Each structure stands twice: as structure tokens, then as C-alpha cells.
Amino acid sequence: MKASQLPHRITIQQENKAVQNTNTGRLTTEWVDLMTIWADVSDLSTKDQLQAKALSSTIQARAKIRYSKQASEINTTMRVKFEGNYYQIDGNPTHDLNSRREYLTLNLSTGKKEWK
Incomplete structure (x- = not known):
């Protein structure tokens, strides 16, 4: 996966403790x-947003990231920080269809109110 295909910086955060x-x-x-x-x-297209709402999903966007051993450990207990906003990771990352080692796709939904 070429670097030019990944123009944004996101931060994956993990809950440490209360x-x-x-x-x-x-x-x-x-x-x-x-x-x-x-x-x-x-961001999801209008069609995708309507389908998500029909399924009671709050998915707003998708983030495609380069596959790595560390990235493969991302899960739903973590969150994504992007452009000052926080997003929940909705479901486990999905692999690319061919090699399953090129990229991962994260479904991002609305973050919790207390995350602001």
C-alpha cells in the first residue's frame, strides 16, 4: 500500500485505568x-449512512490503515482520535480480501459523550 493512499494521521488510544x-x-x-x-x-456515503441507520448502527466513517502486527491487535476496546474528535471502533478490523496482510479497515462510530 503506497503512502500517498494514506493522507491522514490518526491516533489509536487504549483505556489505561480509572x-x-x-x-x-x-x-x-x-x-x-x-x-x-x-x-x-x-465519511460514509449517504446510501451507506441510511443502511447503517436501518440496522441501528452509528457508523460515521471508515479508516483504512496499513497492516502490521501491532495494527492487527486493534480491537473494540480502543478508540480513534482524528482531527480533534474521538471515535469508537465498531467491530473488529476487517482485512483486505486478497492477501489479508496489506491493509485493515476500521469502522468508526460516534464517540461517547464523556470523551470530549
Whole structure:
């Protein structure tokens, strides 16, 4: 996969632990950067958005990333940071159809409200 096909930088983050605020006692989740990688991020077409809504899905975009051993470990407990927004990873990454070792596609859905 050529670098020119991956024009965007995304950061994959992993939940580290819950930290308790000493003043309020409230638990907040701490996220750490796992990897920053090149990707081709594209919004869903109107047709795809309508199909997703019909299935009660909140998928907004897809990110195509280069396959690597580290990238193959991405899962739904992680999140994606892109252009200041946070996205949930909806389902496990899907492999390319030919070699299954060229690229992975991440389905990105609306991030949780508390992630802002």
C-alpha cells in the first residue's frame, strides 16, 4: 500500500485505568496513545449512512490503515482520535480480501459523550 493512499494521521488510544478525582471522588477514565499511524479516513456515503441507520448502527466513517502486527491487535476496546474528535471502533478490523496482510479497515462510530 503506497503512502500517498494514506493522507491522514490518526491516533489509536487504549483505556489505561480509572483515576479518582480527590475533590469529587468521581472516577474518570484515562486514555493513553498506543500508536499514531497513517490512514485514509472517509465519511460514509449517504446510501451507506441510511443502511447503517436501518440496522441501528452509528457508523460515521471508515479508516483504512496499513497492516502490521501491532495494527492487527486493534480491537473494540480502543478508540480513534482524528482531527480533534474521538471515535469508537465498531467491530473488529476487517482485512483486505486478497492477501489479508496489506491493509485493515476500521469502522468508526460516534464517540461517547464523556470523551470530549
